Amino acid sequence: MDCEKNYIHQLLVQLKDNNDEAVRPLMDCLSEVFYKAAVGKYQLSHEEAQDAIQQAFVRIVDGGIDKYVEEKGGGPGWMWRVFGRVVIDILRQKQNRLRREESLDETLEKAQNDILVQEASEKEDPGWSVEHEEEKKAVQKAWDALSIVDRKAILRGRGPGTYGRTEYWTALKQARVLFETFYGPIRQS
Amino acid sequence: MDAQAAARAKAHVREMMENAAAFTEALGLPREKMFTVLSVMYKDTVVAAQPATVTSTDALKNRIFQLSEEYIGTKMKAQLPSFHTLWERIKTLPVEALDMGMQQRAPSAGLGFAGSQSLMPVVSLISWAVINQSSLTASTPEKAKEAIVKEAESRGFPRSQSYAFALYLQSRLGNS
Numbered sequence: 001m002d003c004e005k006n007y008i009h010q011l012l013v014q015l016k017d018n019n020d021e022a023v024r025p026l027m028d029c030l031s032e033v034f035y036k037a038a039v040g041k042y043q044l045s046h047e048e049a050q051d052a053i054q055q056a057f058v059r060i061v062d063g064g065i066d067k068y069v070e071e072k073g074g075g076p077g078w079m080w081r082v083f084g085r086v087v088i089d090i091l092r093q094k095q096n097r098l099r100r101e102e103s104l105d106e107t108l109e110k111a112q113n114d115i116l117v118q119e120a121s122e123k124e125d126p127g128w129s130v131e132h133e134e135e136k137k138a139v140q141k142a143w144d145a146l147s148i149v150d151r152k153a154i155l156r157g158r159g160p161g162t163y164g165r166t167e168y169w170t171a172l173k174q175a176r177v178l179f180e181t182f183y184g185p186i187r188q189s
Numbered sequence: 190m191d192a193q194a195a196a197r198a199k200a201h202v203r204e205m206m207e208n209a210a211a212f213t214e215a216l217g218l219p220r221e222k223m224f225t226v227l228s229v230m231y232k233d234t235v236v237a238a239q240p241a242t243v244t245s246t247d248a249l250k251n252r253i254f255q256l257s258e259e260y261i262g263t264k265m266k267a268q269l270p271s272f273h274t275l276w277e278r279i280k281t282l283p284v285e286a287l288d289m290g291m292q293q294r295a296p297s298a299g300l301g302f303a304g305s306q307s308l309m310p311v312v313s314l315i316s317w318a319v320i321n322q323s324s325l326t327a328s329t330p331e332k333a334k335e336a337i338v339k340e341a342e343s344r345g346f347p348r349s350q351s352y353a354f355a356l357y358l359q360s361r362l363g364n365s
Contacts, residue, residue, distance in 0.1 A: 029228075
């Protein structure tokens, strides 16, 4: 599904109408570009970026969506604003923690400006697009080559208990084999 | 959004992130790739029809009323009081009558008050869209748009207004 403005808008409308499933394609559409922005532009660590994305989506479903004005149809611009506010909060907390006002002030100001620009343009910065296309294509090929049963097992998750579900681990192993077939062996760091 | 739906949505967010992180690790990729992996895993996610989708006649009528009131209140504001009067007169009719019975030109003849003539085709079109919501949402956005435009034109709306209707109804019924 193309993550166009109107599609995002539709998903937000559905989410507002209590269709909790709409959060899945929203995350699919936006979490990767949010991550690129958080790490690439605002110098957040992986953990901070991950936290920012989770916080943004939780903030949206935890009341934020009720403020979404359907008539305005903001879509991705509205999402970026919510995400931007979370990033700014994290940067502020970081600033307080590190007491490094000079460098983080600049980042904070930059984040605020970027978010205004992003909201006005409502377009994804091409500079934030996927860097490792080859790798992503291999992941995609591996995913597509998995059987439906294996894909479902992975999407169901690990499952309860110490060892989780057997079919989950079998599917993960199969995915790794397929991925390495398409991409080559991965060197462990 | 109600509390239960919000709790379910939060669970989806957590589950997606956990699954993506685990799958990234299983592939041997660095953790920084987890959102790339997530976008692959959930690329084909299809949103099921709105759980609150109308199922009973009363629910269908409520939806028709809500959408009609919203559309008229936005685009034909001066006629909102007339719409409320009209609705009081037609709300007991079967939903099929709101759709099928009103398709002829000058459909409101006999309702007996000014303004109803321009409102009835609006209610009729919205009724048709609500009744056919499941097939509209199952179609591609382009096909759904064509179907709405065709229905609107068959009720005497000009082409530009028919497209405006398509835009509005697709945004409300979940296919655009």
